[in-house]
Amino acid sequence: MSREKLLVIVSGMIIGVLAVILVHLGNPANMGFCIACFIRDISGSLGLHGAEVVQYLRPEIMGLILGSFAAAILFREFKPSGGSAPATRFVLGIIMMVGALVFLGCPLRMLLRLAGGDLNALVALPGYVAGIWVGTFFLKSRFTLGKSFPQGSSEGYTAPAAAVILLVFLVMAPPFVLFSENGPGSEYAFWGVALGAGLLVGLLAQRSRICTMGGIRDLILFKDTHLFAGLVALLLVVFVGKLAAGFFEPGFTGQPVAHTDGIWNFLGMLIVGWGAVLAGGCPLRQLILSGEGSSDGLITLLGLAAGAAIAHNFGLAASPEGVSLYGQAATGISLLLLLIIGILNSRSGLSNKTNAGSSVAGD
Amino acid sequence: MTETIDVRGLSCPEPVMEVRNALSGKKTGEFTVLVSNATARDNVKRAVSSLGWKVEIKEIADGFELNLTR
Numbered sequence: 001m002s003r004e005k006l007l008v009i010v011s012g013m014i015i016g017v018l019a020v021i022l023v024h025l026g027n028p029a030n031m032g033f034c035i036a037c038f039i040r041d042i043s044g045s046l047g048l049h050g051a052e053v054v055q056y057l058r059p060e061i062m063g064l065i066l067g068s069f070a071a072a073i074l075f076r077e078f079k080p081s082g083g084s085a086p087a088t089r090f091v092l093g094i095i096m097m098v099g100a101l102v103f104l105g106c107p108l109r110m111l112l113r114l115a116g117g118d119l120n121a122l123v124a125l126p127g128y129v130a131g132i133w134v135g136t137f138f139l140k141s142r143f144t145l146g147k148s149f150p151q152g153s154s155e156g157y158t159a160p161a162a163a164v165i166l167l168v169f170l171v172m173a174p175p176f177v178l179f180s181e182n183g184p185g186s187e188y189a190f191w192g193v194a195l196g197a198g199l200l201v202g203l204l205a206q207r208s209r210i211c212t213m214g215g216i217r218d219l220i221l222f223k224d225t226h227l228f229a230g231l232v233a234l235l236l237v238v239f240v241g242k243l244a245a246g247f248f249e250p251g252f253t254g255q256p257v258a259h260t261d262g263i264w265n266f267l268g269m270l271i272v273g274w275g276a277v278l279a280g281g282c283p284l285r286q287l288i289l290s291g292e293g294s295s296d297g298l299i300t301l302l303g304l305a306a307g308a309a310i311a312h313n314f315g316l317a318a319s320p321e322g323v324s325l326y327g328q329a330a331t332g333i334s335l336l337l338l339l340i341i342g343i344l345n346s347r348s349g350l351s352n353k354t355n356a357g358s359s360v361a362g363d
Numbered sequence: 364m365t366e367t368i369d370v371r372g373l374s375c376p377e378p379v380m381e382v383r384n385a386l387s388g389k390k391t392g393e394f395t396v397l398v399s400n401a402t403a404r405d406n407v408k409r410a411v412s413s414l415g416w417k418v419e420i421k422e423i424a425d426g427f428e429l430n431l432t433r
Contacts, residue, residue, distance in 0.1 A: 084374065217376065280374030
């Protein structure tokens with residue numbers, strides 16, 4: 001086995017171990033790491049949405065960005081770049097967040113929920129794979145958001161600087177920052193530990209390029225198991241850890257921060273998978289890219305944060321009771337938008353075929 | 364004659380797909396691939412190595428140059 005693949009596997013295992021530890025130290029159940037949930041909490045803490053139970057400045061997110069930044073600097077891979085379809089990437093961020101909040105978790109949390117025995121995640125996983133599979137059709141039709149270009153240093157330092165400011169807000173707790181008094185937002189590990197875990201994972205993820213979407217996409221496209229091995233390692237470590245600690249409770253009902261609406265769990269994750277293929281990375285990977293100086297990654301994160309505000313302000317986000325009518329409508333709209341973005345940015349096949357088909361449509 | 368494939372600035376996995384497309388059907392030859400970051404460098408290297416191409420890597424001003432031969 002190559003050194004690089006070993007690094008991916010070790011990264012997966014360490015993410016798994018830290019996820020279990022963070023839950024043990026206070027994070028919500030099956031939420032050691034959840035990029036979507038944590039960005040949603042930050043969004044709420046800054047007052048972008050008013051859902052009082054999910055407002056906290058999750059230091060794991062700042063740690064992930066700064067860990068990636070440190071690794072990139074250390075290994076001379078910090079390269080400010082950007083300018084590849086920022087508006088489209090922003091929209092893809094919104095769409096991924098809507099999908100994640102219909103399911104109640106990002107792909108990373110889907111794996112953690114699955115390993116913890118939440119069988120609703122077993123319904124969502126085929127949805128995620130299906131979404132990635134659909135996305136690969138667009139890649140084969142030469143889908144692209146266009147080239148990014150080298151940028152000035154301020155473009156690259158923006159994400160790490162924002163992470164530092166958010167950490168200052170967390171520690172100083174100025175009155176304009178909101179913190180949940182109950183609900184998932186009030187459950188957290190001590191900030192120093194959470195930050196440390198984020199830093200370590202950010203460093204490892206930058207070095208290994210681990211990505212929940214990339215692992216499955218490369219398996220489908222190239223039969224390449226390089227990144228996939230990391231996902232399997234993560235799943236196994238958490239599963240064994242939970243089993244050994246007696247926290248493995250298989251079932252559909254009564255699972256923490258989850259609902260049992262199968263179709264919406266499936267479709268929510270399908271949207272995240274499809275969106276992640278078009279955006280070139282899952283939410284975790286976007287955080288790592290932003291730390292490396294990619295403003296394309298950062299704009300996707302801002303889309304995720306805006307998506308969280310939209311999802312909670314418009315009542316699209318699911319709750320343990322299920323998915324609202326608005327959430328179901330948003331799911332349909334998201335699918336339609338992904339189709340449009342996919343077709344408009346594919347250079348061969350799909351868009352031509354669509355035109356050819358429309359010439360006989362008048363009959 | 365060396366053919367140059369410039370995939371600088373493309374998001375993953377586009378560099379790998381473009382290079383695979385360009386190499387498909389080629390039994391022997393020399394290609395120069397230009398990538399803008401280490402991730403694309405590693406991904407392209409892994410992909411073409413598995414297809415039996417020899418890879419030499421050189422750092423350039425705005426990324427890396429991969430010289431493929433088979």
